[in-house]
Amino acid sequence: MNSTQIRDQAKLYIDQLPLESLQFVNDFLSYLLQKATVESESLSSQNEEISALELAGDIVGCVEGPEDLATNKDYFQGFGE
Numbered sequence: 001m002n003s004t005q006i007r008d009q010a011k012l013y014i015d016q017l018p019l020e021s022l023q024f025v026n027d028f029l030s031y032l033l034q035k036a037t038v039e040s041e042s043l044s045s046q047n048e049e050i051s052a053l054e055l056a057g058d059i060v061g062c063v064e065g066p067e068d069l070a071t072n073k074d075y076f077q078g079f080g081e
Contacts, residue, residue: 001009014025053060 014022017025
């Protein structure tokens with residue numbers, strides 16, 4: 001079933017419920033919506049707060065090499081002319 005079919009089926013079920021059950025359904029749907037919103041905000045804030053340096057923190061500085069990657073001056077000969 002796709003989302004439209006699921007929504008249509010849920011509406012049919014809801015239309016058949018007594019008033020007491022409708023309040024329970026309303027409370028449950030409100031809970032689900034609140035939970036989804038909190039989870040979405042949590043994931044969003046986690047993604048925004050992580051920098052590339054933090055992600056690669058364990059490997060930064062783990063190899064040896066020249067301090068200045070531009071040590072091959074012949075490579076830059078004629079650059080910018």
